[in-house]
Amino acid sequence: GAVVSQHPSRVICKSGTSVKIECRSLDFQATTMFWYRQFPKQSLMLMATSNEGSKATYEQGVEKDKFLINHASLTLSTLTVTSAHPEDSSFYICSARSPGTGGQETQYFGPGTRLLVL
Amino acid sequence: LAKTTQPISMDSYEGQEVNITCSHNNIATNDYITWYQQFPSQGPRFIIQGYKTKVTNEVASLFIPADRKSSTLSLPRVSLSDTAVYYCLVVGNFNKFYFGSGTKLNVKP
Numbered sequence: 001g002a003v004v005s006q007h008p009s010r011v012i013c014k015s016g017t018s019v020k021i022e023c024r025s026l027d028f029q030a031t032t033m034f035w036y037r038q039f040p041k042q043s044l045m046l047m048a049t050s051n052e053g054s055k056a057t058y059e060q061g062v063e064k065d066k067f068l069i070n071h072a073s074l075t076l077s078t079l080t081v082t083s084a085h086p087e088d089s090s091f092y093i094c095s096a097r098s099p100g101t102g103g104q105e106t107q108y109f110g111p112g113t114r115l116l117v118l
Numbered sequence: 119l120a121k122t123t124q125p126i127s128m129d130s131y132e133g134q135e136v137n138i139t140c141s142h143n144n145i146a147t148n149d150y151i152t153w154y155q156q157f158p159s160q161g162p163r164f165i166i167q168g169y170k171t172k173v174t175n176e177v178a179s180l181f182i183p184a185d186r187k188s189s190t191l192s193l194p195r196v197s198l199s200d201t202a203v204y205y206c207l208v209v210g211n212f213n214k215f216y217f218g219s220g221t222k223l224n225v226k227p
Binding site for chain 2: 002004006034036043044045046091093094104105106107108109110111112114
């Protein structure tokens, strides 16, 4: 159980285009999902919190107009990188919050999406 | 938000038990400890989490002393496929996860 999928796994696009990444919780409902970015040899950096039915909340320094997040259902959140540029090339990972056991929540992560902007 | 400190890297040999310790001196009463494993170009994989004493599952054990200011992830009899980065996080319910640098474990034959 507790599987999170992402699509696509890899995308290459031209500078100036927009790219949409989907994150799905396959076997549980997630009112809250998270989006992270990871550059080579670095740790995961939290970008934003995606809340079902409401606006996403962004971490300091993350442009909300650049990274559009939509959480339209309890199992799907999407991240759209608008007008992508080479510096947006990175590994994007989503996670979904699950109730867990013993009152302790757990986040389950997707496999990640590798974005390369040419 | 409790800050965590882990060794940057560790080396081990196949078949050995590996213990990775994480310090979290300012852990709050309601916080618990969660460990993840990450392979290159993959999302983090949940390993184990606990609040106090000892937790064991099919892949690891987590030891948390009474003061909860540190925790130790124990991997029994590691293999080459356990080479990965291991992250310790201290979180509370409804909290966001902020990842530290993690510990890069290198298992040698």
